[in-house]
Amino acid sequence: MPEDPEPHAQRENGTPHALIAGAGIGGLTAALTLAEAGWQVTLADREPRLQEVGAGLQLAPNATRLLGPLGILDALDNLAVEPAALCIRNGETGDRLSRTPLGASAAAQFGAPFLVAHRADLQRALLRRAAANPAITIRLGLALADLRESGEAVTGLFEDGAGAALPIAADLLVAADGLWSRGRRIAGLPGPSRYSGRTAWRTLVPRAQAPIFAREAEVHLWLGAGVHVVHYPVCGGEFVNLVAIIEDEWREEGWSAPGNPDVITSRMRGLAPRLRDLAAAAEHWNRWALLDRPPESRWSRGRMTLLGDAAHPMLPFLAQGASQAIEDAAALAALLPATRDGARIAAALRRYDALRIPRTARIQAEARRQGTIYHLSGLGGRARDAALRLLPGTLLLRRYAWIFAHDARVIGA
Numbered sequence: 001m002p003e004d005p006e007p008h009a010q011r012e013n014g015t016p017h018a019l020i021a022g023a024g025i026g027g028l029t030a031a032l033t034l035a036e037a038g039w040q041v042t043l044a045d046r047e048p049r050l051q052e053v054g055a056g057l058q059l060a061p062n063a064t065r066l067l068g069p070l071g072i073l074d075a076l077d078n079l080a081v082e083p084a085a086l087c088i089r090n091g092e093t094g095d096r097l098s099r100t101p102l103g104a105s106a107a108a109q110f111g112a113p114f115l116v117a118h119r120a121d122l123q124r125a126l127l128r129r130a131a132a133n134p135a136i137t138i139r140l141g142l143a144l145a146d147l148r149e150s151g152e153a154v155t156g157l158f159e160d161g162a163g164a165a166l167p168i169a170a171d172l173l174v175a176a177d178g179l180w181s182r183g184r185r186i187a188g189l190p191g192p193s194r195y196s197g198r199t200a201w202r203t204l205v206p207r208a209q210a211p212i213f214a215r216e217a218e219v220h221l222w223l224g225a226g227v228h229v230v231h232y233p234v235c236g237g238e239f240v241n242l243v244a245i246i247e248d249e250w251r252e253e254g255w256s257a258p259g260n261p262d263v264i265t266s267r268m269r270g271l272a273p274r275l276r277d278l279a280a281a282a283e284h285w286n287r288w289a290l291l292d293r294p295p296e297s298r299w300s301r302g303r304m305t306l307l308g309d310a311a312h313p314m315l316p317f318l319a320q321g322a323s324q325a326i327e328d329a330a331a332l333a334a335l336l337p338a339t340r341d342g343a344r345i346a347a348a349l350r351r352y353d354a355l356r357i358p359r360t361a362r363i364q365a366e367a368r369r370q371g372t373i374y375h376l377s378g379l380g381g382r383a384r385d386a387a388l389r390l391l392p393g394t395l396l397l398r399r400y401a402w403i404f405a406h407d408a409r410v411i412g413a
Contacts, residue, residue: 015038015338016172017340018030018031018034018042019042019168020174020176021044021045021176021177022044022045022181023127024176025122025123025322026326028130029070029326029330030307030332031136032070032329033333034329034332035136036333037334037338041135042136044142045138045140046177047141055118055241056117056202056204057119058115058232058323059115059322060403061113062110062112062323062403062405063326064112064115066326066408066409070129073113073115075128075129076117076121076125078236079121079125081117081234082113082116083219084101085099085101086098086100086102087218088100091223091224095385100394102114116233116241117234118235122322143158146186147304148167149302149303154171154303155167155168155169171339171342172305174304175310176306177310178310179291179310181306183304183310184310187299187306189298196315197248198248199248199289200290201244201286201287202243202287203283204235206239210278211274214240215237215240216233219231221374222271222275225375225376225377226377227244229268230242230245231243242279245316246264246267250287257288258286259285259286293312293313295312299311300349305332305349305352307332308328312361314363317368318367320367326408327356327406327408330409331356331409331411334410335349335355335411336352351411355411359406
């Protein structure tokens, strides 16, 4: 079975070669950061055509400070929105509980902006930058199936759409293949993540059809009993991204299962009228199951490691999933020397585990805690609302400064 000639040639010319499985946000960012660090990169994805999927996302300063030097913030200039504030409301009454200023004041505090964007816009910007980089080769329609490792190389074994096998040799293999990662199994780690008992429903509402309040350049968070809703403008303000998270037993693999509007309308029946008006303006909904898993003791094995959701799936209650995948990519590039020496690569990956696992585990735990607080009812919900009314909005930023001020490029930060 012959090896793929182009990546093999990359290994022969003396430049270290990284093989990345998965061309989502984490995989694309890793391709760019490793290329900048002196690596040749082959980026493989199981889809024959990359389709930008998923909902809007929030990019906190810990991510935007890393995307800026890659040219991605410039590419998002007319698409991403810099919200002026985070506004938290009681979901049933609509009363405002807290308002945290963002915008210029938060950017000055953390040295990088808070942004909201559609996932498709970010993925497209990353893909264009990767496709234009001569150090990066993009291979589509290849699904990671297994690997073989020797002292000289790691070989990813891929399958194409017809089931034919294709081996690609490299010096490093990064599995950035998402929640249902095959790379986890290959690395000898537990299989699929556990279901959280919640599903996320998402939609885009055209600006012209959205109520006036939803068009504001703010992130709005509505808290209710067993449900919470987030919305903010994306795509340069042309759409409102709307996400409702409910307690639910439905569970299927994938990001874009159609959602019955009657179901989500029923689950939002007890919420404030103007929030229901926003939901009623949506024509189509998609849903996905929210997955979680306990932290691992390791992500890496020899010349292989994991990144993003393959390593640390996160509940979305701190809006850090994409940001932590971006951090992983930056840290990996900062730690890895541009070398083909297996011992040095393995040592760098152990350091990557030691630095990244405690941080992502802490964020996972805090996200779980926030999810419980968001969905409180009765006395617990009233106590939550009272605390939010009393606490200054700026306290939220100070509380999570350990997340937002972090620079993953600084080793040991």
